[in-house]
Amino acid sequence: MRLYIVLRYIGLILALNAIFMLLSAGVSLLNGMDSAFYPLLQSFVLTAILGLFPLIFVPKSQQISNTEGYGIVVGSWLMACLVGMLPYDLWGGEFTLINAWFESVSGFTTTGSTILNDVEALPKGLLFWRASTHWLGGVGVVMFVLLVLPSMGSTKMRLSNVELSSMAKDNFRYQTKKILQILLVVYVGLTAAETLLLKIAGMGWFDAVCNSFSTIATGGFCTKNASIAAYNSASIEIIIMFFMMISGLHFGLIFGTLTGKNNNIFRSEISRYYALSILIGGCVIAADLWINGYYPNFWTSLRYGLFETISVSSTTGFATADTSIWSPLAIILLMLFTFQCGCAGSTAGGIKCDRMLLSFKAIKAMMIQRQHPNAIIRVKMNGVIQENHTVNMAVLFIIVYLLLVGAGTVIFSAFNIDLETSFSMTIASMANAGSGFGEVGSMDNYHNVPALAKWLCTVFMLLGRLEIFGFLQLFLINRWK
Amino acid sequence: MKFNMGIKGKILTGFVALGMLLFFSGVISFFQLNKLSYSSHSMLEASFKNTELAKKLLDAVQEQNTALLQMIVTQDRKYDSLLLDGRTKFDSAFNQAQITVRDLQGFDSIYRANLAYNYTINEFLKDSLSQNKVNWYATVYQDSYANLTASIKNVMISTQRIMDTKAVRLEDSAYRATMPGLIALLIAIIIVMIFFYFVNLYYIIPVLKISDALQAFLDSRVPFKVNIEGKDEVFRLKEQIEKLTGEIKSKRNE
Numbered sequence: 001m002r003l004y005i006v007l008r009y010i011g012l013i014l015a016l017n018a019i020f021m022l023l024s025a026g027v028s029l030l031n032g033m034d035s036a037f038y039p040l041l042q043s044f045v046l047t048a049i050l051g052l053f054p055l056i057f058v059p060k061s062q063q064i065s066n067t068e069g070y071g072i073v074v075g076s077w078l079m080a081c082l083v084g085m086l087p088y089d090l091w092g093g094e095f096t097l098i099n100a101w102f103e104s105v106s107g108f109t110t111t112g113s114t115i116l117n118d119v120e121a122l123p124k125g126l127l128f129w130r131a132s133t134h135w136l137g138g139v140g141v142v143m144f145v146l147l148v149l150p151s152m153g154s155t156k157m158r159l160s161n162v163e164l165s166s167m168a169k170d171n172f173r174y175q176t177k178k179i180l181q182i183l184l185v186v187y188v189g190l191t192a193a194e195t196l197l198l199k200i201a202g203m204g205w206f207d208a209v210c211n212s213f214s215t216i217a218t219g220g221f222c223t224k225n226a227s228i229a230a231y232n233s234a235s236i237e238i239i240i241m242f243f244m245m246i247s248g249l250h251f252g253l254i255f256g257t258l259t260g261k262n263n264n265i266f267r268s269e270i271s272r273y274y275a276l277s278i279l280i281g282g283c284v285i286a287a288d289l290w291i292n293g294y295y296p297n298f299w300t301s302l303r304y305g306l307f308e309t310i311s312v313s314s315t316t317g318f319a320t321a322d323t324s325i326w327s328p329l330a331i332i333l334l335m336l337f338t339f340q341c342g343c344a345g346s347t348a349g350g351i352k353c354d355r356m357l358l359s360f361k362a363i364k365a366m367m368i369q370r371q372h373p374n375a376i377i378r379v380k381m382n383g384v385i386q387e388n389h390t391v392n393m394a395v396l397f398i399i400v401y402l403l404l405v406g407a408g409t410v411i412f413s414a415f416n417i418d419l420e421t422s423f424s425m426t427i428a429s430m431a432n433a434g435s436g437f438g439e440v441g442s443m444d445n446y447h448n449v450p451a452l453a454k455w456l457c458t459v460f461m462l463l464g465r466l467e468i469f470g471f472l473q474l475f476l477i478n479r480w481k
Numbered sequence: 482m483k484f485n486m487g488i489k490g491k492i493l494t495g496f497v498a499l500g501m502l503l504f505f506s507g508v509i510s511f512f513q514l515n516k517l518s519y520s521s522h523s524m525l526e527a528s529f530k531n532t533e534l535a536k537k538l539l540d541a542v543q544e545q546n547t548a549l550l551q552m553i554v555t556q557d558r559k560y561d562s563l564l565l566d567g568r569t570k571f572d573s574a575f576n577q578a579q580i581t582v583r584d585l586q587g588f589d590s591i592y593r594a595n596l597a598y599n600y601t602i603n604e605f606l607k608d609s610l611s612q613n614k615v616n617w618y619a620t621v622y623q624d625s626y627a628n629l630t631a632s633i634k635n636v637m638i639s640t641q642r643i644m645d646t647k648a649v650r651l652e653d654s655a656y657r658a659t660m661p662g663l664i665a666l667l668i669a670i671i672i673v674m675i676f677f678y679f680v681n682l683y684y685i686i687p688v689l690k691i692s693d694a695l696q697a698f699l700d701s702r703v704p705f706k707v708n709i710e711g712k713d714e715v716f717r718l719k720e721q722i723e724k725l726t727g728e729i730k731s732k733r734n735e
Binding site: 003004007042045046049050052053054056057058059086089090092 | 486491494495498501502505509653660661664665668671672675676678679682683710711712
């Protein structure tokens with residue numbers, strides 16, 4: 001592996017982060033040079049120097065190997081999270097070193113868990129940087145650079161192959177350049193559309209932009225302590241619900257739907273499964289809340305139940321209610337949705353609907369095979385026969401995912417954290433959903449979690465974001481010959 | 482991004498970047514330490530001023546108390562002037578406090594207690610002969626006097642408490658003051674390591690390779706062949722040596 005090539009591309013990613021730090025400093029300046037201005041400016045200078053330094057020496061390379069691709073992607077995520085903690089750490093307040101690292105990783109991986117007791121105490125510049133980390137991480141820090149840099153030759157293809165979810169490539173029936181253009185158009189378009197709609201619904205411009213960044217990236221950082229509940233507006237909740245739902249769909253399919261192509265949301269089996277599971281799950285939760293008397297009528301129950309279901313399924317983590325006090329059935333259903341999450345090719349984390357559906361179909365095929373031992377049973381998705389390797393990889397991913405969740409629960413329990421909190425903390429971090437149950441419920445935060453447990457949470461967030469195997473590649477680099 | 486810098490330019494830029502970082506960390510540290518020094522100074526100054534003013538107020542009350550006591554014991558009104566003198570000193574110290582002290586919250590209670598204290602004394606002075614002086618002093622006056630001195634002492638205690646809170650904040654500020662410089666220094670160390678890696682990779686290793694290949698050519702006529710990345714001066718040097726060794730070889734063959 002050529003380390004200097006890896007350093008060059010990580011440098012580019014850091015330079016992009018520096019631009020967003022400068023933008024945040026600009027926001028700070030526009031708000032009467034609030035207390036975040038100097039920390040953001042200092043972070044910008046330090047990150048820009050660190051990022052641009054390798055570019056002085058290393059010439060552009062047209063070819064990179066797969067090993068270098070993994071090195072760049074994993075290295076970029078880690079470095080982005082490291083420099084991302086600078087504004088927090090320099091600003092102070094509730095941000096100790098570990099808290100700043102937690103907030104930064106949670107931002108870039110679009111988990112949306114926070115350590116802040118008082119989000120509203122943050123100056124606007126820092127709130128904007130917090131939302132920016134979501135927006136940068138939503139589409140992937142490396143992917144973002146590929147989107148904004150005009151030409152990188154075959155490097156672009158290699159890096160996008162490593163960064164994109166292995167399940168996502170199927171619905172992108174285009175060349176790499178076209179895929180990136182689609183991602184850019186859909187990502188920016190959705191963000192702009194939501195910002196505008198939120199503004200019309202009565203939100204201020206600043207909140208509208210920050211919350212749109214969070215929604216489209218399926219992050220969950222809000223500018224208010226009470227999350228979306230603070231606005232107490234049905235229209236705002238409906239807009240956010242719609243965009244959370246959309247952001248959990250494959251971006252290629254959204255583009256196909258908008259441009260009238262055959263490869264669209266309505267024809268996709270996975271999209272239908274995703275929408276139907278949310279709808280049924282949301283209604284069951286709403287009915288359960290209504291029957292158990294949590295809300296006065298079914299419609300109010302549906303308003304809160306559906307919002308939380310979509311929020312958890314899309315791994316956004318916004319809240320309009322304290323789900324920790326809901327009935328056991330509602331809690332367990334929401335936990336199951338935290339496992340499943342959105343579709344591949346979206347900004348959502350977790351196991352993803354694609355793998356779930358593929359596994360269900362594989363189980364069904366196995367059952368038929370047992371009844372008819374001589375029959376050749378193929379697993380099909382959207383009418384296309386799936387190779388055994390794809391099915392095996394999906395099942396293997398789910399097994400490793402569940403093993404890690406189990407391991408995480410045991411480790412967190414060792415910190416004297418109760419079982420519900422330990423389990424939900426692990427799945428919320430792995431799925432990048434953010435909002436858990438128990439002590440880390442939708443209206444709580446991670447402030448009181450022990451420092452070492454916070455650090456472990458960030459490891460799970462990165463594992464989830466890089467789809468486990470991508471992150472683990474980093475530790476196997478020495479064996480790559 | 483395309484950089485066509487030569488060795489000189491690259492190394493110079495590298496050192497400039499490093500210098501900028503160190504300068505930046507220095508400036509930040511200087512700025513933060515100055516801020517810290519100013520905060521500590523203003524905190525100590527405020528504490529000193531508050532204590533000094535509280536002491537003056539207590540002295541003035543004490544002076545009035547002594548004058549009143551002498552008046553009661555001697556039944557002589559010549560101590561009126563001493564009493565008024567104490568009152569003037571109190572008012573002067575209080576006015577000074579209103580100008581210099583930022584947190585006047587505690588001083589409101591002193592103001593109210595002083596009004597009550599003055600009223601009690603004025604009432605006494607109006608018809609002092611008709612009263613049972615010792616009884617009045619032990620009951621009515623003592624209450625008023627205790628109220629005033631307690632309110633002054635409360636201000637002194639609250640000043641100490643504020644100082645304590647400020648000291649904790651200052652401790653936090655000291656930690657924060659070191660952070661930017663520390664982070665800049667850490668990044669500078671990382672850049673030094675990357676700088677060394679690049680200089681080694683792009684200049685030292687190629688020069689050593691050229692030197693080894695040239696030595697091999699001179700010793701045993703091994704063809705001069707070195708692979709070097711980039712198009713800078715080292716690459717041109719390699720090409721020129723390649724050309725030179727080629728010419729030497731062809732001349733010998735002739």
